[in-house]
Amino acid sequence: EFVPESYTLSSEPALEPGEVRLLARLDEEYARLTEAVVPSVVSLHTEGMKRQLLRDLLGRVYEHRYPVKGIDSGVVGSKEGQVVTNQHVTDGKTEISVTMHDGKSYPAIVIGEDRALDIAVIRIKSKDRKFKPLKFGDSDRVRQGQQTFAIGNPFGLGETVTKGIISAKERSLSDKQRDLFQTDAAINRGNSGGPLFNMSGDVIGVNTAILSPNGGSIGIGFSMASN
Secondary structure (H helix, E strand, O other): OOOOOOOOOOOOOOOOHHHHHHHHHHHHHHHHHHHHHHHHEEEEEEEEEEEEEEEOOOOOEEEEEEEEEEEEEEEEOOOOOEEEEOHHHHOOEEEEEEEOOOOOEEEEEEEEEEOOOOEEEEEEOOOOOOOOOOOEOOHHHOOOOOEEEEEEOHHHOOOEEEEEEEEEEEEOOOOOOOOEEEEOOOOOOOOOOOEEEOOOOOEEEEEEEEOOOOOOOOOOEEEEEOO
């Protein structure tokens, strides 16, 4: 037999806003900062062919080609639609599409790549010249311990914001990549090419790699410094 439950819900907050003024102000400013930056971060969908050299049982070498697809990130760097991303995102890709904050998608072409630095620039193919770029800041002024934010497209989920600090500076992943920031802002697959930005909304780095034994974020990410 159904017996209605009686219950009394709370109508009072645990704390009044006036009791946490500083936290409330920070909360509002984080949201304002995110709203100002997010429209300039794009999602990249790429397609291409990879080639792999294989050897058969007789020792003969042959080429195996197979299709690859990728979902990554980028940041608008100019009003004309140039987008900065990683070179490993564009490497070998024959088709690139850019999805904007408002959901519009455009084709894009690669106009420059630097394999050593893992940086690439693509251009959106559109007559529209009203794209909103972000300013690239002076990474030499970045200090260890400063707060930072990352925005990208992890695992194809779309615009995702994470917050952390600059854990270290001048990290090295190779002989060429010597000026990397290390951050504990969560960076995962799909964040590649997205921006690392400061409290002013300036891009101070391009998210490039993570150190992870399991393929996901463990709080050790690397970004190529903006300079």
